[in-house]
Amino acid sequence: MKDNMKRALSSMAICALLCTAFSPAIAHEAHVHGVGKLDMAIDGDQVTLHLDTPLMNLLGFEHAAKSPKDRSAVQKMALKLRDAGRIFVTTPAAECRPTSIKLASNALDPILLGKPSTPAARTKPTRSEHADLNADYVLQCAHPDLLKTIDVALFTQFKGFQKIDVQMVTPKKQLAAMLRPSNSRLSWE
Numbered sequence: 001m002k003d004n005m006k007r008a009l010s011s012m013a014i015c016a017l018l019c020t021a022f023s024p025a026i027a028h029e030a031h032v033h034g035v036g037k038l039d040m041a042i043d044g045d046q047v048t049l050h051l052d053t054p055l056m057n058l059l060g061f062e063h064a065a066k067s068p069k070d071r072s073a074v075q076k077m078a079l080k081l082r083d084a085g086r087i088f089v090t091t092p093a094a095e096c097r098p099t100s101i102k103l104a105s106n107a108l109d110p111i112l113l114g115k116p117s118t119p120a121a122r123t124k125p126t127r128s129e130h131a132d133l134n135a136d137y138v139l140q141c142a143h144p145d146l147l148k149t150i151d152v153a154l155f156t157q158f159k160g161f162q163k164i165d166v167q168m169v170t171p172k173k174q175l176a177a178m179l180r181p182s183n184s185r186l187s188w189e
Contacts, residue, residue, distance in 0.1 A: 031132065033057065034162035036154065038179075040186065041169045042147070047096060047139040049088060055107060055131045057160035062131040064107055074112040078103055080157050082114055084137050089151040095142035107131030148189050155181040 036053035055062040058077050065074045081087060084098035103113040108131075141147055155161050164179040170188045177186060 034160065036161055036164040038152070038164050038166045039168075040150070040166065042144065042171060045141050045144045046099075047090070047137075047141060047144075047147070047150075049135075049137040049139070051133075051135040051137075051154075053133055053135075053161075055105060055133055058133060058158050060160060062107060065109065065112060071112060074108055077158075078113045081133075081135055084139065087153050087157060088137065088139070089153060090139065090141070091146055091148045091150075093143060094147035096139040096147065097141075098137060099140045100136070100138040102136040103133065104135075105131060105133040108133070148187065150186040152179055152184045152186060155179075155184050 031054055033054050033056045036051060036057055038052075039050040041048045058081075059070075059073055061070065061073075063070075065071045081103055082101050084101055090096040103115075104110070105113065152164065154164065162180070164184075166175075166177040166179060166186060168175045168177070168186065168188060173188065175188055179186070
């Protein structure tokens with residue numbers, strides 16, 4: 001368990017480095033509707049993914065969900081995002097399974113995002129004209145050497161996406177890619 005935690009932290013550190021080292025300009029890029037950012041790192045048998053996107057891409061709004069309709073929309077969005085196997089479709093032979101999924105947004109109640117109802121989770125959303133969602137995924141692959149591609153289904157699940165800027169670190173190289181609805185496959189071989 002300790003090794004898994006060390007690997008997850010190592011992968012997250014690699015993703016964080018990507019944001020600044022790979023392209024410093026991207027780290028300070030403005031909030032742009034229609035555009036998401038995805039950082040991916042492959043470390044041994046783990047794949048770590050970090051999605052940063054305006055809520056507008058996922059929900060069509062960025063305000064706190066107060067009405068029953070908005071609260072329902074947030075819960076449906078969270079259910080879709082928590083179904084990692086449908087959002088990030090890996091090479092089947094690699095047998096990758098999600099081991100950790102975390103969703104966070106300053107504009108949304110954490111309980112609506114699927115966090116347990118604890119005193120720490122009962123924070124009030126902050127008011128902002130522009131709000132993002134951060135999603136962190138860790139996938140464990142039984143056969144990481146067979147992992148060749150990941151199909152990113154965010155475009156089909158959420159119609160607000162026009163493009164996703166991707167930065168990747170694999171055991172062999174660092175890459176940047178731009179995904180669009182017509183080209184949503186990550187490939188590094």
